Amino acid sequence: MNALEKALLIKELHQLTGLLQRQASSFYEIAKTKKRLKEIFELCDEPIFQKQILPYKALVQPETAARGFADATPFSQSFRGYFTDELDLEDVLYSSPESGWAYLHAPNKSWQIWLIPASGRTALISDWDSLDHTYAWLLEMQQHYACLLTDAEIEAAGSLQTAPAESALQHHLHLNGIHSEELPQNADPLVQPIDIDIDIDIDIDIDIDIDIDIDIDIDIDIDIDERTSASELKHNLNTNSMFAEAEAEAEAEAEAEAEAEAEAEAEAEAEAEAEAEAEAEAEAEASVPAATASSHSPESMQFSNMQALLHKLPLPDLQHSALYAVRLPDAPEITQQTDIVLHGAGFSTWQNHPVYIAEQINASGQFIKHLMLLGASTSLQAVELSQLLCAQYGHQLASVKEISLHALGQAWRQPDSLFKCSNEQAKTVWTNEHYHPFISSQAIHTQKFIQFDEQEADFTTPILLLEERQKIRVIHGEKRLALSKTEQAYPYLILYRRHGLNWQMIQSVISALPQPIHAAALYAAIQQHLPS
Template sequence: MNALEKALTIKELHDLINNLEHRALSFYEIASSKKRIHEIFALCDEAIFHKQLLAYKALTDPRAAAYAFAGSTPFSQSFRGYFSAEQALEDALYAAPASGWAFLHPPRESWQIWLIPAPGRTALISAWGSFEQCYAWLLEQQKHYACLRSNAELRERAAAENLAAAAPALSPEPPKQRPEPALNCNAADAEAPDLTATGPSDAVCSGNAAPVPEFLQLKQWTAQLHALPQPEARQQRLYALELPGAPEISQHADLLLHCSELDSWQSRPAYIAEQVNPQGRFIKHLVLLGAVDAMQAVRMARLFSSQFQHDIAALKKIGWEPLSACLTHADTLFKCSNEQAEAVWQAEGYHPFIPAHFIHTRKFIQFAEQPASSGTPLLLLEERQKIRVIHGENRLALSRTEQAYPHLLLHRRHGLSWQMIQSIIAGLAQPVDVMELHEAIQQHISN
């Protein structure tokens, strides 16, 4: 590609990204623009396009872009996360005793970096800007305060502390030599695993474990591996997976890979977790590959979700083959999780989630309901390929913007009718509790 072609392609990229960000496009125009951007990235893997690629990632999946960007810096182990709310960011920064930094990115706003220069100090805050502008500000603060330890310094300090702790058992004299870093990713130290990969990664790996590849083939997708910011996640060889060829998947599912045995992950069950916020409202699914067992999967899912102040409501397992066929769309992933996957763990009071647009929200039978909380399930009836609300008016009124709601589902094929449900409701104390109503209907069916 000559200089003129590069200039024209960069201009086209700028125009496409600007239109996606600032213009009201039709669904067809959005899809066409994203398709053209992917075509350009596939053709042009040169450094000159890296900034445009980052700008596109920041637009389509800002959280993934923030973690990818932070992971590429020498201060990734001091990174506290990506936040869209100021209060959550403050809580995360001030909860840690050491210096740290984080991205703030409210919806439809630009970016800020918040930096804690020393324990007990209030945060320093950058001006609003892009990744590069905010990070340039961070480097200026680092020059002035020297507050952040680099990844190499943190590893060297940990190695020195471990060596000092072991020294009394080895010799009456403390060691004189400068300790080597404890973590080493030299490919010569270990035999590469047998899997499809396009190149080595600079991600941290421990001991004599096989080096983690930069790319991994997942069915029809090429996944890029990113180290997570938490030291515990790095120690456990837990990596986030990004699918550059299918960025839409990241809108409804986070993907993780446990890299302990890279040549055997496909033979292990895949796990699907439902991520929820502190109020118990659904955020998105989490897909974990390569976990040894369900207990490890729960720990790793919680470790990943905790960086966003989220938790998991349930964990289910399924084979990678059927899961991969359902991964592309949010609706098919919900269906797979609720109908095909096997439940292995769930929080107390858990109810599976159903997408909001699956539901016909107008109640057929009008009656008073008990007050609802975020954990209160909708009681639904499926009939003639439609799902209608029996009980849930108050739950829906809590928030009309949730993408999925906890639910209990009954089926018309079990012999239920609206007249029957109405007679059952008439026999209950008013206002009606959803769990009492569900139990009464189930009792009627069983009789």
């Protein structure tokens, strides 16, 4: 395929993707478009071109794209799979004692990578992004934690495990007076060479619906080498019996050793149980409430009008009561947007305590998701537990706010309403340095009314907003918004039209300031011109 043909196919891919994203397309047009996309995927088998069509393949065949992408990485053997349900992903990741990673796919948010850096650790989670961008995040985590073994390292470790078996074989050969040089090279000493001719005929029929029917006819002709005489076969049988006797002796010795070890272990376990019982009795006498709390491990709870499942979080640094992740099987999308955690000590009384809402960010300052902490008895405890949870998730803590369960109401069900409720009704109990609250990206009109030169922005730069007539418009933030098109929320400063502000006044202030202008400087200058 030459460069011109590739360019034409790329252009066609753009057109086909546009057709798929049009809501007015008929079912026939959608089916026809997907069929043509599959034909293009089959044409493009060159590795460099596969990378170019990856975004389109992820749109049409997400699972195939994810698994193919993972197989091409040096960590394919630690890849745990493709998931669309967060609970299924957690079950698979946490059930494996080894570190591993997996893709979580949500069509409205794109992709996340979940990484278990070590046994007993909670998952590190990437931002929602494309397949290759989330994999770049995985490489950063690998550079930091060095937690995943490459395929080559796993294969090398597997080959080392075969060494003891080879040593045992040499030992048996020595016991029976057989030297390895007498055995055929590259052959099993228990098996004589046999010539096997295998003829395999495979007929593949592919119909138009991409259903594949495979008919396999296998004819196997086995010809034993005529040179194998009766005496040689008899010698082989004698040799096999010698091996069998040696193996029987080794098994008898192993059984005797195992029985002795089992007796020693039973005695040690009995002593340990006696010591544990004595310690438990002493602890029960010293503190009956503590023993009662530690023995109770809840599995479910009633949250709002839904039945919630509780999963104990493996937090090694937690010295007091356990923390439980609250999962809502009837509304799984909620826990994808907000981490809900219950403090075990407040299991029976959590409804009498405030709800603490924390904002989690990544190392660059981008908003990740909210954390709702239930059952914390004090704001100080809430901050400590929130920081611990953020560290385990690989996030950073931006703020912790306190609100009553009654005032929170049903705002936790939607991210937009949770932002609004936490910003307008909750009391701030802790923030990081240079903190700005976050506003949902869905709540603002991003078109900039007054054009002027802005200073360069990073993810911690706030956008400056004006609220007027139930709408929130951007005054300053064009460069901040351009940093990412997939963010859920932005740090912000806000002014209100009801305070006597209008666009003419804003234009006048902007004209008086040297450009480029920073959002904080413009905010301070406008405030100075507000009517007292």
